[in-house]
Amino acid sequence: MRAAGLLLCTAAFAAAQGVDANKLIHPPADAWLTYHGEYNGQRHSRLAQITPENVTRLARAWTFQTGQNQAIKASPLLVDGVLYLTTPDNLWAIDARTGKERWHYRHPANNAFHIGHRGAAVYRNTVYLTTPDCHLIAFNAEDGKKKWDIIIADSNKGYWSTNAPLVVGNHVLVGVSGDFDNVPGQLKSIDADTGKVQWIFYSTPPPGKPNSRSGPDSGGATGGQFWTTGTYDPELDLVYAGTGNPTPVLNGGARPGDNPWTCSIVALNPNTGKLVWGFQVSPHDTHDYDANEVPVLVDADFNGKPRKMLMQASRNGYFFVLDRTNGKNLVTAPFATVNWAKGIDSRGRPIPDPAKEPKRDGVLVAPMESGATNFRPPSFDPKTGLFVVSAQDGYGIYFFKPEHGGYGWAGADYNVAGKSFLRAIDYKTGKIVWSHAIGDGAGTAGVLTTDTGITFSGDNRASVIALRTSDGATLWHEDIGRVQSAPVTYELDGRQYLLLGGGPSLIAFALP
């Protein structure tokens, strides 16, 4: 029902100039306006030209070479026939019909971490880019001319950014990374027009304010970074975002208690930055289990009643369903091998097992540091009610001794071995409906589902793969290089495209 309504809306707004607030809520078929495509983070497309019957006929329409050493980890945006693609320090505007570059911004060399970049954001006629050294830069979408350039965090203090901002109204929400240093986690709202700071939400107390009224006592923990892109519910007017691990990372003794709001999902008012509710996915984390995975928003039945839900398959190995109006837990169930928790508490939170905290002689822990899943986005398929996620079963060994101290990593850990799968979870029960092996080690590709019942992703060698969403059977694959981004899709001139990165190349597929 809702899908049909959205399709009608798209026609009405297609003629609007630039990307306004309404268009972001009701994106047209010929666009991919935010990192997740839509505010709900479902990464599910209603486009139906590519079907299980014809998917084997997909062929390359064009390829764009970034010329970079690093693989594409971003989801490109599509606005008015132009794609915006990022890698660390780079933003390209690319003609979506031909794959030809229109303009390219290259940020000056800097010594912040260049581990990846998730994408740009767009509002009206402005494109926003975060840089490794924590600048947020606004560009004229048409010609790439810089409008303003601000600093969102001090990269000399250990922050860096890979973040694709989330635009809500005239708020550009940006986060940074930083778990090598004891620095507080922060989500900033920047005025889309002027670049002025509107508000800052701290997930742990801001510097110099250990008992800040802005949040609960974190028990001495810093960290809880917002390094991924959140989601937004326009009806409730709430932004949802996941926070990263506490610091010091492996030394839990230095920060007693649950350490809110690290490893948490928080619901914030986008106009004020005030916390409406928080749910801690990993209380007192000692294994680097960031809860930054996508908080996917779903409106559907739960126990026979329509519910506004939030779902996250978290790095700690548990799948959570929450009532997103109030943060109350509906489902907590493992979707990968876990041994770090000794049960689930009355609020639906896993209870960490002290025996699995890092020790001098080492403990064997599942999942390992790279996680049961990670930055790679999942997808929710409304037709089947399946939540499809790139999962990993595996173990790591974790060490801590007092000599490691209380700063930064404060310990040592090593991944031992893992195996990866695309897994489909029934959101009503948390049960695994199917599991499709994609290779050894951790996966890197995100997931896209479509209304025709296809799940697109990548395996751990070099293939883009298409599976049948209902049972996980393989429909199509092609060797394009290791996929480290999430596929996106859109319709242009009546043709549906599938777009994804294979290594450092951006490849557009379409039916002949």
Add this chain to the structure above:
Amino acid sequence: MCARQILVVLSAAMLAPGISIAQAPADSARTTKKAAPRDPAQSPASTPRPKAASTEEFPAAEVRTGEQRFVSQCGFCHGRDAAGGETGPDLTRSEVVASDMHGDKIGEIVRAGRPGGSMPAFPLTDKELQAIVAFIHTQAAKFASLSGGRRTVDETDLLSGNAADGQGYFNGAGGCSRCHSATGDLAGIAKRYDALTLLQRMLYPSGRPAPAPPKATITTASGQTITAPVSAEDEFSVIVLDSNGTRQAYAKDTGKVQIDNPMSAHFEQLGKYTDTQMHNVFAYLETLK
């Protein structure tokens, strides 16, 4: 140069699932040292620091330039100070770094990357590379002059287990003796690896020397049966090494492919160990000197 040998080394790396860079195989095709075959790329935190071949000092400006590039491109994995990060080994304790002269060893790895995707290749100019080399050597010298270290795991940390119980588990419930023998393949194992490396290899063998690769038995459409070591595999094909060491690819949909992977038992064992059993078996292996 022996191209085939390199090929084998490369493919062995691909077989080691879940390896982090800390466990990437070393450049065995190049290394000719007669010392114990310890993997220089293993996080050697539990070993004494290797002695540097070069005691060269570098111009401060070059070191600063190198630091900038190192931090931005290498720092996430290897740490901003080169002493280890989220997934990469501590370079200040690396034997590759210790044996490097003017970038001859470091440069090769930086430009070619590590096999299996554990480290990408960085196509740097000579000048850029020299600056990074200057920074890494400067850091290695700096750390060698310090005691302790915040990411170290020492041999004494790991010896908490009971060797006799470990032996019992090895020969009994653990099932280790089904494939291994203390007087056979594991004789002297504790002499061959430092403590942390031995623990890692006990849990899941990878690195150098490479563990035995999986074996594929392929029945082709024409009914021919081929048995060969696997170089790489995915859902769609298997690549094996023929008797000449050449890679041969077989599509899985045109014949029957059966894979026998000796590593599977190690992976399954990860879910069975208690931490005490793990420490006990390790203590037992440490007695095999």
